[in-house]
Amino acid sequence: MIKSTLGEKIFSFFNTIFLIFVAFVSVYPLLYTLSISLSSAAEAARMGFHLYPREISLSAYKMVFANEELYQAYGNTIARTVLGTAGALIVTSMFAYPMSRSHMPLKRPIMLILIFAMLFDGGIIPLYLLIKNFGLIDNRLVYILPSLISAYNCIILINSFKALPESLMESAKLDGASEMTILFRIIIPLSKPVLATVGLWAAVGHWNTWMDGLLYINSNDKQILQIFLQRIVKQSQLSMESGLTNVDVMSYTSETITSATIMVTILPILLVYPYIQKYFVKGIMLGSVKG
Amino acid sequence: MNYSGMKRKEQNTATKKGLFCKNETIRSCIKHYDLLLMVLPGLLLLLVFRYGPIYGLTIAFKDFTMSNGIWGSAWNGLENFKRLFAGNEFGKVFKNTVVISLIKLLFTLPAPIVLALLLNELKALKVKKVVQTCTYIPYFFSWIVLSGIITSVFSVRGPINLLLSLIGIEKPIEFFGNGTMFILMLVITEIWKSCGWNSILYIATISGIDESLYEAAKIDGANRWRQTLSITIPSIIPTIVTVFILNLGGVLNAGFDQIYNLYNPTVYDVSDIIDTYVLRRMEVMDYSLGTAAGLFKSVISLVLVVLSNWFVNSISNNELGLW
Incomplete structure (x- = not known):
């Protein structure tokens, strides 16, 4: 090893400082929101950096949890995430397994259908009219059905299944196993890491998506968490953008409530994030469509 | 390498058999009907929710009204596009x-x-x-969450404007104002x-x-x-x-x-x-x-x-x- 020069040492020092600063800037807005959510309206109105709450007040959370709509929205979001993810994994695996076999008939035309679906988007108005024609407006099924299959996930699974040794499936076949049995007893257990990655992305997607709630759902009791939050955020944007003239306690009550609602919305993601980070990072490498 | 070689061989046999080509596909479909059945749910969903809207795109060339529906509305050629670019x-x-x-x-x-x-x-x-x-x-x-956070961090009395005032920029900046x-x-x-x-x-x-x-x-x-x-x-x-x-x-x-x-x-x-x-x-x-x-x-x-x-x-x- 060549000893590092003075210049390199100085660079290394400032580089470390700078990157720690970048990390801090990335999470500071979250700390601020957490801190405001735990503050009283009077404390939130104080101009400051609010890195941590000076004294903890749960009044904002009490108001958030007093709202019955939150529970409904939370329930709807959890339901769509669980059912939507499980459904997507099953439908996608069932689609990908035959497409990964060499003797699958009609493989090329089906693959073309899949790839064109990925490249061309019919747009939101035709999709809206289609969903309306199916009578899915204001129906919770609209959260799940359209996203059960995604071309991108199919291609990831097809490539990953292709990499498994074909002899495994052939010998199972000789033992009299049906294709469904092979998929659920052999392929799926062998593909846990890639299924975890695809499933986690699908779950985060379900948790965060909101256009379907905005466009297709009218009743409050069927609404999802993101839209519930969006309404609160839009309201608080209005009160904040009215500028300096309007610094009454009301608008800061609304800021603490917005912050508390945000924290409640992202809590599940924050809780699982440290454990599943590696799967997400793996996911970005799976993106190749080739193979 | 092996794979592409196999593919070429398959193509060769396919061209040799010529007219029987279609029959072969049908026979293979019957033999592997179980594989096709497994693909079916995903394929149907794909056709409905990804290709269905493509049929709906025809209303870009129609005078669409809800009561007439996509099929029943009258064609009007490029009228909508003319209106769009007018x-x-x-x-x-x-x-x-x-x-x-x-x-x-x-x-x-x-x-x-x-x-x-x-x-x-x-x-x-x-x-x-x-x-x-x-x-x-x-x-x-989601951007809903982020926009809620951004709105309060960048508000006129928020921490960013406080920081700016500490380094001498007295007048608060309205970050979403222009x-x-x-x-x-x-x-x-x-x-x-x-x-x-x-x-x-x-x-x-x-x-x-x-x-x-x-x-x-x-x-x-x-x-x-x-x-x-x-x-x-x-x-x-x-x-x-x-x-x-x-x-x-x-x-x-x-x-x-x-x-x-x-x-x-x-x-x-x-x-x-x-x-x-x-x-x-x-x-x-x-x-x-x-x-x-x-x-x-x-x-x-x-x-x-x-x-x-x-x-x-x-x-x-x-x-x-x-x-």
């Missing part, structure tokens, strides 16, 4: 979309590269891990959300560089800076070019989620993009015009994506394209 509005919307996209690309493309290069120089692995964990987090939140500032905010918040995440690709590429290259450079007396310039950066250029071109393919996606959740009437002039225009046409039930605008966007996007993929493939010997 006023100034769509031209402005189109321009806004491209301008916002390109400005965002100009800044969001280099940021993750710089981050990856700096992270690569970091010797303390624990610090590296913490920095990565912190910078990835915002990527996992067009230029708004576009700047789009860039900053986009970097906040995705810079860390997008750096993963570069970090992976850098970690795949052959260590012996660096060893050889060290023996030749190259310092870290020289090594970065002559080894690391040239090694990630293919990745950079790929990301750049694929982003160009998506130039008509200026970031609907972000803009819809951050904009307000004072900045509509610069922030109105194709997607928000389509949504607004939908809200006033002008479905035909909105669909015409959407179709215009989808077709251009398709062409751009295909072209950019072709280009990436041709400069990388078919290695880096999406397909």
Whole structure:
């Protein structure tokens, strides 16, 4: 090893400082929101950096949890995430397994259908009219059905299944196993890491998506968490953008409530994030469509 | 290698048998009906929800009314497109979309590269891990969540304005109050959300560089800076070019989620993009015009994506394209 020069040492020092600063800037807005959510309206109105709450007040959370709509929205979001993810994994695996076999008939035309679906988007108005024609407006099924299959996930699974040794499936076949049995007893257990990655992305997607709630759902009791939050955020944007003239306690009550609602919305993601980070990072490498 | 050889053989037998080709497919379908049955649910969903809307696109060439339906509405040729391009509005919307996209690309493309290069120089692995964990987090939140956070952090009495007042800028800045500032905010918040995440690709590429290259450079007396310039950066250029071109393919996606959740009437002039225009046409039930605008966007996007993929493939010997 060549000893590092003075210049390199100085660079290394400032580089470390700078990157720690970048990390801090990335999470500071979250700390601020957490801190405001735990503050009283009077404390939130104080101009400051609010890195941590000076004294903890749960009044904002009490108001958030007093709202019955939150529970409904939370329930709807959890339901769509669980059912939507499980459904997507099953439908996608069932689609990908035959497409990964060499003797699958009609493989090329089906693959073309899949790839064109990925490249061309019919747009939101035709999709809206289609969903309306199916009578899915204001129906919770609209959260799940359209996203059960995604071309991108199919291609990831097809490539990953292709990499498994074909002899495994052939010998199972000789033992009299049906294709469904092979998929659920052999392929799926062998593909846990890639299924975890695809499933986690699908779950985060379900948790965060909101256009379907905005466009297709009218009743409050069927609404999802993101839209519930969006309404609160839009309201608080209005009160904040009215500028300096309007610094009454009301608008800061609304800021603490917005912050508390945000924290409640992202809590599940924050809780699982440290454990599943590696799967997400793996996911970005799976993106190749080739193979 | 083996696979492509097999494929050629298959094709050969197929052409030899000529007319029986179709029969063969049918026989194979009957033999492997179980595989086809497994594909069926996914295929049906794909046809309904991805191809169904393509049929609905016909209303871009019709005078659509809800009561007549997609099938029953009368054709009116290119009338909707004439209407779309007649006023100034769509031209402005189109321009806004491209301008916002390109400005965002100009800044969001280099940021993750710089981050990856700096992270690569970091010797303390624990610090590296913490920095990565912190910078990835915002990527996992929806723009609704992020816009709620951004609104309060950048409000007139928020911490950013407090910081600015401490360094001597007395008059609070209204970050969402005018067009230029708004576009700047789009860039900053986009970097906040995705810079860390997008750096993963570069970090992976850098970690795949052959260590012996660096060893050889060290023996030749190259310092870290020289090594970065002559080894690391040239090694990630293919990745950079790929990301750049694929982003160009998506130039008509200026970031609907972000803009819809951050904009307000004072900045509509610069922030109105194709997607928000389509949504607004939908809200006033002008479905035909909105669909015409959407179709215009989808077709251009398709062409751009295909072209950019072709280009990436041709400069990388078919290695880096999406397909």
